[in-house]
Amino acid sequence: MKLFRFLLYISLLSIIGCGDGPGQRADFDETIGSAAAGDTQISVRDGLALVEVMEAGRLDLWLSAPTQEITFTTGPSAVSDWDLTLRNAPADSVLSIVTGDATAVAVTTGLPTEKHWHLRLPPDAVTTVHIAPPDAGLAGPIRIAMLSDIQEAMSQVQDIFARINDDPSIRFVLSAGDITDNGSAEEYDRFRRELGGLHVPFYATCGNHDVSIGDMIWHRQLGRHSFHFNFRGAAFTLADSADATIDPKVYRWLEAWLDDGRDRWHLFITHLPPVDPNGVRNGSFSSRREAAKLISALAGGAVDLAVFGHIHTHVAYTLGGIECHISGGGGGWPMRWDGLARHFLTMDIDPVAQDHDVKVVEIQ
Template identity: 25%
Template sequence: MIFAQLTDIHIKAGGKFAYNCVDTLSHLRNAIDHLNGFHPKLDFVVISGDLVDLGDAGEYDLFKQEIARLDMPFYVIPGNHDHRDVMREAFADHDYLSNEGPLQFSIEKEGLRIIGLDTTSAGHPHGHFEAEKQVWLRRELEAHKDQPTLVFMHHPPFKTGIQHMDNIMLKQADEDFWPVFSGYSQVLQIACGHVHRAIETFKNGIPVSICPASGHQVALDLDPEGEPSLVMEPPAVRIFRWTKGELINHLSFIGDFGAQHPFFGGDGKLIN
């Protein structure tokens, strides 16, 4: 099974560019072409939040109109730029999503449990993992103790060193989030969005990743006094491969990087 993570699309209505400089709609179209053109064909896509920029119904209409071109099923969770109720309404036909409270899901695909968490906190850019969410996640982990599990969430539960993004990470992650996993060993990876760049760490025995955005990236600035800024580094998606109980992932950059060149010549020898 091969599937992808797409994140932080930030669609704006009315032809507006994000931050007056990023054509997020064109970037989404490129991402969809990239996902549809991936070989072998992807089984599904998980979209890990910030589908739109302001959380308006018009933005979701535009997003849905575009994403309808995707050749495979997709699953969504919200980010801080989404509006939970407007998004729930927009995806009312997505039966896997919870009907009330946090907008999240738990599904099984070929023996892999896939959990999508809602880390949003209404009206705030940072994330929260309140008691209600803790109870739900613990129940899911307990109910599927023997099933290898991949967790998607928008806000990362760790510090990246990019100060302005760490200020809006999942708040109280060490108190509210990580303790939920104690006693459960089935989680293979936690895959996040929010920080708009490729970042990886290992925390409490679990690999944790952040996926680059489909459009603009957050500048790599590890100066604690650094100004919040974006940079047009190559957009990417994460491609996951689940086979024989093993989960691995690749970054797949979106763009035209020229033709592929063979390593071996017609004589079967390495080209020298």
Template identity: 35%
Template sequence: MRPFAPLLVVGLAACLEPASDRAERDLDLGAVKVADYDFASDEGLLHVREATAQRLRLRASCAEVSFSLTRRSSGIDELFVEVSNVLPSFELASTPGVLSFDGSPVRGTPTGAPLTSRWRLQFPPGVERVELATPPRSGDFTFLAFGDIQNGIRTFADVVAKLNEHPDAEHIIFLGDLTESSLPEEFDAVEASFAQVVMPVFATPGNHDVMENTLYQRRFGRTSYSCVNRGVRFTAVDSSSATLAPALWPRYHTWLEQGRDQRHVLFSHIPSTEVLGVRAGQWSSRAEARRFIGDAVEAGADLVLFGHIHSFDAYALGGIPTYIAGGGGAIPERFDGIDRHFLKVRVAADNLEVEVVRVDP
């Protein structure tokens, strides 16, 4: 027993690290095996909310997704797939005979729930595995970004109204802290509020969302992920414990490598390094924070977005334009000249333009 004692201590220390627990659990999300079929989404971007023999309910974490279904029994010929949190123009394409006769992209049938569509999939005779994906898109687009709603949920309708004044935006990047205390009723309330927004919300958790360390993932799926929308890579990095889990570093490096020839937007909750050193509202290790930015600089990342600080800051880390936008309504900083706000980011072929939109005059 004695020779294994150090290993046990290390193992125990690892188990006590909430960031590591989430990073490990992430890998199990975005896929499911049921009696009749296996479902797996690439990068875990489709969180499984319900899986039965007849119906698969999913929630998207990105504007463009892809997934596969593998038939495990001959008893299943068709399946209803319902995907929420999608763009109104969201389409799926597959090989001929699965969604459409000729394989052309198909827009789903509205279910009545906001930003939710349903598709009827057929397994062609003799085909055991089918692959579906959003057709690649291109062109300029706009997205909004902010974080930190927390106890500001009571007046969040003001923010929702202001967000809806920007229908030209495709989606929202949420920078963490949906809730104050990770309570189920708080997640219910914030989901109900976001149901009033005319665009999907792609999020990463904040420190207030992981006080109960499993609920966020059970509801929304992976905390760290990377995906491409209109040729721009978006990478969510779970920093809600003020550190990066060791298991997350190799994934981060892979995403940076994949984004080397793309526009790359990194977003996370807690700033790796914030402007005001005295406050240090940033990662718990400065060395780790510098390593994070150093890797991003080396891979040519284009934009970094953070929440956590209930204010607005624009600065640069290693030359990368960096913004803090914690203007979702949580207790605001005083004396800083800005209250609730969000960012509006226009992505064009040759530049990224960031504008601050104030909710409160």
């Protein structure tokens, strides 16, 4: 009996995580995207980039979205010449000066997802730059991929990345989390290195495995857990449900994000399904009342598609009139009896026609 209780306890920890709580993670989300060095301050709009390095004349960012707006506020003694490096960026990103008298010169880098510019900023001024692919603000068809629950199969992920790279129409990859198996800094370091083999950016929310150790490792490696962005007329929302619940602060953000996406085609992503459609894994929110609350909010916000992870297979079903997919095919403990191999999804999205098509791509 004691052994059974111990195994049950470990099983529950694997479902809901045991590290930093959802409230702590939401609080830290609000700190992402701001930093200062000397007489210069920077702010990334909506916290959509992690400041990896900021020192006099150097700024390195890890992106959580394909479009970025960065504001530099310089004092009278601020350094003028800056090296700006963006990692996890679209290969076709271009930089434009929105406000201020700054200048920018692009510098060639090795990786397709790493972009570099030399900036010259005027002192005692506010300068805003916009970085995005040229077509980011034009509503039109896009193709993206979805990959979740890599976990202990990280050593095999390059074959999935190769399949994604074979399709040049894919603009970026989204993930519902469980990138790592136990959320250690070493695993995140490994995953960042593995991303060097992917030709497009990878934007993710966290899963329960990713935060099981805690210590805000995700924040230091990837940035926010919950965020929202628009691209080519479509809205994308990723929300942290790693503890089988969504924090009240994130629900408040979600209200605004749903309002923003109400008249756009809108994709919602979170790790745990609010409702497990078959009950085999009991992989759902810990509260049915909260699950109903979330489904009602998404339906009321006219969300077009919702995608979840956590369950290591693919299931297509409907919640509250919304098309939903569970896709946890990155390699973590596959549910072998369903006959589905490791997989990812492709999504063809037409924001103008308010339409989409989801396909499963198996990796044999």
